[in-house]
Amino acid sequence: MKNTEMARRLSRRRNLGKVLQLVFLSLTILAVLVLGVLLGNIIDRSFGISAIEYVSKYEDISADGALLEDSDDTALIETIVLNLRPRTLDAFEAEKPLDQRTRVELLEILEKELLQPSVVRSWSLMESLFARKAVNAELQELWPDAKARWRSWVRAELLLGSQSMDPLYAGIRGAIIGTFITILITMFVALPLGVGAAIWLEEYAPDNRLTRFIQTNIYNLAGVPSIIYGMLGLSIFVRYLVNVTQGRTILSAALTLAVLILPIVIINTQEALKAVPQSLRHASLALGASQWQTIRHHVLPACMDRILTGAILGLSRAIGETAPLVVVGASTFLTHDPSSVFDRFTTLPVQIYQWTSLPGDAWRNLAGAAILVLMILLLGLNSFAILLRNRYRKEMKA
Amino acid sequence: MSVALSTKNLSIHYGTFKAVNSVDMDFEANEITAIIGPSGCGKSTALRSFNRMNELIPGTRVEGEVIFQGTNIYTSEVDPVELRSRIGMVFQKPNPFPKSIFQNIVWGAKINGIHTDHDQLVEESLKAVALWDEVKDKLKQSANSLSGGQQQRLCIARALAIRPDIILMDEPTSALDPISTSRIEDLMDELKKKYTIIIVTHNMQQAARISDRTAFFLNGDLIEFGLTKDIFYKPRDTRTENYISGRFG
Numbered sequence: 001m002k003n004t005e006m007a008r009r010l011s012r013r014r015n016l017g018k019v020l021q022l023v024f025l026s027l028t029i030l031a032v033l034v035l036g037v038l039l040g041n042i043i044d045r046s047f048g049i050s051a052i053e054y055v056s057k058y059e060d061i062s063a064d065g066a067l068l069e070d071s072d073d074t075a076l077i078e079t080i081v082l083n084l085r086p087r088t089l090d091a092f093e094a095e096k097p098l099d100q101r102t103r104v105e106l107l108e109i110l111e112k113e114l115l116q117p118s119v120v121r122s123w124s125l126m127e128s129l130f131a132r133k134a135v136n137a138e139l140q141e142l143w144p145d146a147k148a149r150w151r152s153w154v155r156a157e158l159l160l161g162s163q164s165m166d167p168l169y170a171g172i173r174g175a176i177i178g179t180f181i182t183i184l185i186t187m188f189v190a191l192p193l194g195v196g197a198a199i200w201l202e203e204y205a206p207d208n209r210l211t212r213f214i215q216t217n218i219y220n221l222a223g224v225p226s227i228i229y230g231m232l233g234l235s236i237f238v239r240y241l242v243n244v245t246q247g248r249t250i251l252s253a254a255l256t257l258a259v260l261i262l263p264i265v266i267i268n269t270q271e272a273l274k275a276v277p278q279s280l281r282h283a284s285l286a287l288g289a290s291q292w293q294t295i296r297h298h299v300l301p302a303c304m305d306r307i308l309t310g311a312i313l314g315l316s317r318a319i320g321e322t323a324p325l326v327v328v329g330a331s332t333f334l335t336h337d338p339s340s341v342f343d344r345f346t347t348l349p350v351q352i353y354q355w356t357s358l359p360g361d362a363w364r365n366l367a368g369a370a371i372l373v374l375m376i377l378l379l380g381l382n383s384f385a386i387l388l389r390n391r392y393r394k395e396m397k398a
Numbered sequence: 399m400s401v402a403l404s405t406k407n408l409s410i411h412y413g414t415f416k417a418v419n420s421v422d423m424d425f426e427a428n429e430i431t432a433i434i435g436p437s438g439c440g441k442s443t444a445l446r447s448f449n450r451m452n453e454l455i456p457g458t459r460v461e462g463e464v465i466f467q468g469t470n471i472y473t474s475e476v477d478p479v480e481l482r483s484r485i486g487m488v489f490q491k492p493n494p495f496p497k498s499i500f501q502n503i504v505w506g507a508k509i510n511g512i513h514t515d516h517d518q519l520v521e522e523s524l525k526a527v528a529l530w531d532e533v534k535d536k537l538k539q540s541a542n543s544l545s546g547g548q549q550q551r552l553c554i555a556r557a558l559a560i561r562p563d564i565i566l567m568d569e570p571t572s573a574l575d576p577i578s579t580s581r582i583e584d585l586m587d588e589l590k591k592k593y594t595i596i597i598v599t600h601n602m603q604q605a606a607r608i609s610d611r612t613a614f615f616l617n618g619d620l621i622e623f624g625l626t627k628d629i630f631y632k633p634r635d636t637r638t639e640n641y642i643s644g645r646f647g
Contacts (some may be wrong), residue, residue: 050400050619279493283489285454286451287482287486297505341634
């Protein structure tokens with residue numbers, strides 16, 4: 001009697017275990033799927049067929065009415081000279097004389113300045129691959145003059161190009177430079193401050209009301225929406241400290257981001273310090289080491305890998321932030337690349353945000369491509385962090 | 399005989415809890431004094447107060463005096479950092495630094511400004527704990543690669559390397575196997591020629607085997623303190639007798 005009861009209970013427990021295991025597995029699969037869909041969506045946008053229409057046709061503007069394919073370099077130059085406004089022509093000549101330019105460079109000028117292509121419609125990668133007939137039919141019906149071309153929106157011109165109001169030529173060079181300078185300053189401000197504060201709180205601070213109050217506030221600050229930090233940055237760094245930061249500059253943006261990730265760095269560092277066993281501190285103190293010697297020689301080395309991981313997490317967060325930078329005053333259009341911390345700025349996420357809000361298919365494609373670049377950048381940073389951490393771990397074990 | 403350390407009316411509180419209750423003791427130099435008693439009797443607390451390691455626990459309050467070299471160590475002129483380099487400590491669980499064996503020995507000497515030949519210091523200290531022959535070929539290896547017993551001997555060697563006067567041991571063998579335990583017991587007999595040793599132990603046989611004097615604590619009170627052979631063979635207090643004969647504990 002008792003045995004059958006026991007067996008029944010046991011099998012119920014086993015079944016419950018199996019069901020839960022299945023639930024956990026499906027949750028994991030769901031998470032991976034969601035990530036996959038996200039990535040797929042971005043890739044879907046970044047490649048595909050674009051319908052391009054030209055304002056003018058080469059044969060209409062060329063001197064001899066010949067087709068583009070039949071014209072040699074001299075004919076191309078002739079056409080350019082004939083059609084370009086004198087001032088623009090002079091600018092090109094001053095940059096590099098036309099007769100010294102290669103055919104590719106000549107075609108580039110011709111296309112950009114005279115034929116003036118524009119994307120009238122672009123299709124996603126999936127549509128381009130699997131619904132080619134529908135794409136062609138739509139093209140025939142709506143834009144008979146347009147040329148369909150495969151286009152990868154992730155291209156060298158995207159990385160190296162400067163901002164432009166034409167999606168075919170717009171690039172993110174300025175945004176990438178802006179992102180790098182901003183993150184560099186953010187790192188140099190937030191890491192020493194954050195790690196220092198964490199060391200004080202964890203190793204030195206007495207356990208009293210004030211410390212607990214500070215601690216609670218740091219936890220709360222980590223949960224404050226980032227746009228609030230944008231407001232703070234705007235009123236303090238942009239307005240109040242205008243003499244130091246000179247207004248809506250990279251410096252203001254970097255300081256705002258530093259304040260934003262400070263709680264994250266502090267909390268992560270504290271957790272790292274907490275994970276160091278007390279016995280290690282006692283071992284050191286019992287040898288007549290001072291508290292700082294104990295921290296410097298034993299505690300910090302023992303948790304450096306965790307501190308670094310926390311720091312990188314904070315920086316990744318900073319790289320992806322958009323809202324606070326928009327509030328602090330990222331530029332919608334940069335005429336030149338930022339070169340100092342007092343320059344006006346834009347960063348990758350801000351650029352992406354602006355592109356997605358512009359009308360037209362092409363901007364959305366461009367945004368997708370920029371998102372890919374941003375993700376690769378983040379992935380690179382995180383891999384670097386993991387490598388660094390593993391190296392520290394190995395050193396500690398050796 | 400000279401007294402290396404003594405307590406006068408020593409009481410220790412954790413918050414509102416009184417862990418040690420006005421204890422007077424004299425620890426003779428170059429002797430091993432064992433402190434025994436059931437769990438929670440305040441013996442470890444008392445030991446930790448002898449080099450102010452108890453201060454690391456928040457809410458600890460000490461009353462009375464602990465006199466070392468003629469000074470109460472709880473007066474403001476005594477720096478706990480300096481004190482701990484004179485009174486070393488070995489803990490219950492071996493806690494070597496996650497560094498090389500060599501580094502484990504020399505680090506304490508380095509930070510205390512003991513300028514001596516490091517190779518010689520390492521050899522001396524490891525020989526003093528009978529570990530030299532086992533590790534002399536792998537001094538650069540991590541201390542974590544050693545066995546528990548070896549690690550504990552390394553921790554003792556590390557404490558010796560800063561040349562303290564007194565070594566406090568807080569149940570140093572309770573995490574070790576019997577063979578490692580007996581090696582450390584043999585070692586202590588050698589060490590007392592140069593150092594004063596105060597050891598807290600849960601193991602009454604150990605106290606009987608190695609110590610010259612024994613103190614019995616119960617609920618924060620020092621019940622009986624005297625020569626080990628007197629405590630174990632003719633205890634004056636019935637509570638001591640009951641504890642030693644295993645009636646509680």
